[in-house]
Amino acid sequence: MRGLAAGELLSAWESGRGLGRLEQPVAALCAWMPERSPDEVARLPIGDREALLLQLHAATFGPYLQGIAHCPACGQAVEFTLAVDVLPAVPDHDSSPAMRRLEKDGYVLEYRPPDTGDLVAVSSSHYASSARAQLVRRCSRVLVCPEGGSRDELPDAVLGALDVEIAKLQPAGDIEVGLSCPDCATAWNAALDVGSFVWEEIVIEARRLVFEVDRLARGYGWHEADILAMTPTRRRTYLEMVD
Numbered sequence: 001m002r003g004l005a006a007g008e009l010l011s012a013w014e015s016g017r018g019l020g021r022l023e024q025p026v027a028a029l030c031a032w033m034p035e036r037s038p039d040e041v042a043r044l045p046i047g048d049r050e051a052l053l054l055q056l057h058a059a060t061f062g063p064y065l066q067g068i069a070h071c072p073a074c075g076q077a078v079e080f081t082l083a084v085d086v087l088p089a090v091p092d093h094d095s096s097p098a099m100r101r102l103e104k105d106g107y108v109l110e111y112r113p114p115d116t117g118d119l120v121a122v123s124s125s126h127y128a129s130s131a132r133a134q135l136v137r138r139c140s141r142v143l144v145c146p147e148g149g150s151r152d153e154l155p156d157a158v159l160g161a162l163d164v165e166i167a168k169l170q171p172a173g174d175i176e177v178g179l180s181c182p183d184c185a186t187a188w189n190a191a192l193d194v195g196s197f198v199w200e201e202i203v204i205e206a207r208r209l210v211f212e213v214d215r216l217a218r219g220y221g222w223h224e225a226d227i228l229a230m231t232p233t234r235r236r237t238y239l240e241m242v243d
C-alpha cells in the first residue's frame, strides 16, 4: 500500500491547519484517498476512520506507533511502542452506516456507529454524560419503548448494550494501550487517540519538508514541486551537500 507522497502530505497539512482536532484526520485521509469525496470521508464510521488512519500511518511513517503517556499516579512520562499490525484493521464486514437493530429490556432501537460529523456536533457539550446522550440521540432511534420507560432517557443497561454493539462493529474506534509505570509500578489503560496521533506526525513531517524545500530552493534555485517530487534519499543527499 502506498503512503502519502511529500506533496500530498503538505496539502493535507495545509488544508487541516485551520480545522478542529476532530476534523484534521479527515483532511489527512482526503489527501490519501483522493478518490473519495470529503463528505464521504467525514461520514465514515469512526472505527473505520481510525483503522484507515493506522494504515496511512504504517504506509507513510512505518509499522510502529511511538508515543508518550503520563502515569496517572506520579506523572512520570512513559514511552510506548505499538506495532500497527496488532491493532484492529479495517473491518471486512460491511460497515456502511446503515441502521442496525438492538433489543434490550423491552426496548427496540435502530442505531448506526457514530462518524466524524457526530463527534464534532456533540463536542461543544461541557459534560461527558450530556455529550453521550446527544450522541445516542443522533445515532439511534427508539422504535419500541416498554411501558413505564422513557424514549428520551434510556436506562443505563440499554445504553451499555448499545456501547457494546458499536464497539463490536468498530474495534478500532476505541483502542486502549495497557501501560505500567517504571517508577511506581502503577498499571493503567491509556486511550489511544489515533486521529490526533497521526495528525501530529503529519505536522512534524510537514515542517521538516518545508524546511528541506526552503534550503534546497535557496541553495539550487529549484522549484518546490521538483524538490517534493524527489525521493527522500535524493533530497537528503542534496541537503547534506548544500549544508
Ligand SMILES: [Zn+2]
Residues within 6 Å of the ligand: 071, 072, 073, 074, 075, 076, 181, 182, 183, 184, 185, 186
Ligand atoms: Zn508512576
